[in-house]
Amino acid sequence: MENGAVYGPTTEENPGPARGGRSGLAAYFSLGRLRLHRRLFKVLQLLLSLLAFVCEEVVSQCTLCGGLYFFEFVSCSAFLLSLLILIVYCTPVYDRVDAVKVKSSDFYITLGTGCVFLLASIIFVSTHDRTPAETAATVFGFLASFMFLFDFASMVWEKRQESQMRKPEATRRTEATEPLNA
Numbered sequence: 001m002e003n004g005a006v007y008g009p010t011t012e013e014n015p016g017p018a019r020g021g022r023s024g025l026a027a028y029f030s031l032g033r034l035r036l037h038r039r040l041f042k043v044l045q046l047l048l049s050l051l052a053f054v055c056e057e058v059v060s061q062c063t064l065c066g067g068l069y070f071f072e073f074v075s076c077s078a079f080l081l082s083l084l085i086l087i088v089y090c091t092p093v094y095d096r097v098d099a100v101k102v103k104s105s106d107f108y109i110t111l112g113t114g115c116v117f118l119l120a121s122i123i124f125v126s127t128h129d130r131t132p133a134e135t136a137a138t139v140f141g142f143l144a145s146f147m148f149l150f151d152f153a154s155m156v157w158e159k160r161q162e163s164q165m166r167k168p169e170a171t172r173r174t175e176a177t178e179p180l181n182a
Contacts, residue, residue, distance in 0.1 A: 063129055088102055
């Protein structure tokens with residue numbers, strides 16, 4: 001019994017964190033913090049801004065390059081910011097930071113990115129040379145900016161719904177009992 005033979009077949013020394021239904025990176029990645037429509041918006045923002053950036057990078061020459069460079073900066077920044085927000089929502093980082101600050105940052109980043117991306121797309125459309133790569137980049141740019149703005153609109157709608165749900169009961173009761181012509 002001193003050699004540990006009794007405990008060998010029934011116990012494990014250190015099972016480790018890789019036990020259970022999910023292991024590896026999947027154990028640290030969860031999409032459950034975002035509703036389905038918000039998840040869809042975030043993934044589309046990521047993909048469309050990446051496609052806009054890649055199509056813009058294919059452009060080999062330009063006559064008015066200011067719009068191209070601005071679009072390049074904005075599309076790359078939008079991709080990186082949307083990737084960052086998605087990583088924060090889907091990893092244990094979300095548990096380590098204040099959830100209110102994450103949602104507030106997401107709210108303002110989404111609004112700012114959508115507006116600036118829309119502006120960059122408009123400027124690029126007015127200055128590009130009408131090559132297929134530039135046209136594809138602007139289409140993806142407009143689609144990405146709309147996804148950012150739709151996501152912002154859905155966040156505004158969710159905030160409005162939450163504020164109506166938190167309305168004090170006394171206020172609701174007073175509104176229901178007051179006459180309409182008072």
